[in-house]
Amino acid sequence: MGNRSYLSINKPGERWQVLFEGNNSLAHFWLLLLQKDDVESVRSVYREIYQPENEDAEIDTDIRVGQAQAIENARGRRDYIAQVYPDLLDYYDEWLAYLKRQPSEDDTLFIDLIQLAGFYETPDEFLNRLAAFYDDVAQLRPAFERNIPETSGWDGTSGRLFAASSLFYRNFPEARMQPGNIGLVKTPGRFKAMNYAWGAVSLAMVGGLFYLFRLFPHFWQHILIALLFAPAIYISIKGFLLVERWSGRALQKRN
Template sequence: MGNRSYLSINKPGRQQEVLFEGNNSLAHFWLLLLEKKDLESVRNVYRKVYQPEHEDEEIDTDIRVSRPRALENGRRRREYIAEVYPDLLDYYDEWLAYLRKQPSEDDTLFIDLLQLTGFYDTPDAFLDKLAAFYTDVAQFQPSFESTLPETSGWDGTRDKFFAASSSFYRNFPEARMQLKDIAVVKTPGRFKIMNYTWGAVSLAMVVGLFYLFRLFPHFWQHILIALLFAPVIFISIKGFLLVEKWSGRALQKTSGK
């Protein structure tokens, strides 16, 4: 099983849902959403959990952070990723965007790292180690490996939408085993048909204009026909963009289920 860690959110009509999880590993992207004061907020709670008299109690160990503040912290630390881990920047941006669009009842993120304290002598030693990470960030020093477990952690949702739809996620070697049972998210079939149909209509409009050139031989007629090319091309491009937009909305609805 391993020592688990969780990044969760309260989705409308559901109990707390795990968005990402770690297994014997620390996802450092999560820490970029936090500040030192967030770690201090659970220090006494972590200490309490490890006292023998409290070992059978149900104790809430979540670090709570409002999503707007978390995303603002993530945005500010983007410069750190860009400077120290440039190959991770696009994935980091995609990960933040995914967190931003998740439906939530209270606009709060929950991070539970308690089980990772098992790798340290005391909870204080663990939290002090986490606090030192922010010194590395401030000094633009490398602090973790560019692996899936040490960056975002694993997609912990039931439908595994992020894992299936993110090419960056799939490029991590660690993701291959997980993705064996996950179908890559594709454009819904009806939108593919719309794309092909609109492509055929667009081609027919262009071919029709060339046919008009042959049908009307006079120079001034050719000028008038040529003037039609710009609006035809505009209409064609606009149609493809609309189909892409509708398809994207459909995928977003799927991710929110």
């Protein structure tokens, strides 16, 4: 099963809804929602849970942060992403916008990292590692890899709402390879129809070029027709990408 971590929220009428989760990995975008003091605030609790007599005890180890405050904290670190991970900036902004849209019963986000402490000799060693991350941010030093587990974490919603609305998320290589995620994006009916229609147009364009090969027998005419294949393929791919982008935006507005 792995050592799990969770970013969750209490939605109206739906308590403890997991928005994002990790499996044996630390999602560093989550830490950007917090201040260093937020991490320090759970040190005594983490120590308590790892006492032999308390390992099976029901102890609340969530790091709590106000939803609005968390968004403000993360926006304050936007310059870090822009300078150190410029290729992730659009994804970071999209992820924050998604978090901001989530309805909260108590204006609170909950971050549960306690299981990840099990990879370290002591919970203090783990929390010191988290605290050091903020020093990396202040010094504009790279601190994590460019992948889903180490940035946003995996979409933990039952309907894979973020994955369905985020083209950035779906374009990560691991999102395409993750078992159970291959078919999680359901294209709305009208956009599926557009995909089929554009597929027909693309086939017609390519088929038409092959027909011209037969219609015009001269070598120099074949050269001219061959030159049209590259733009035809480009237009075809561009069309499919536009349909996917429109589909993602529609789902994002709905979610």
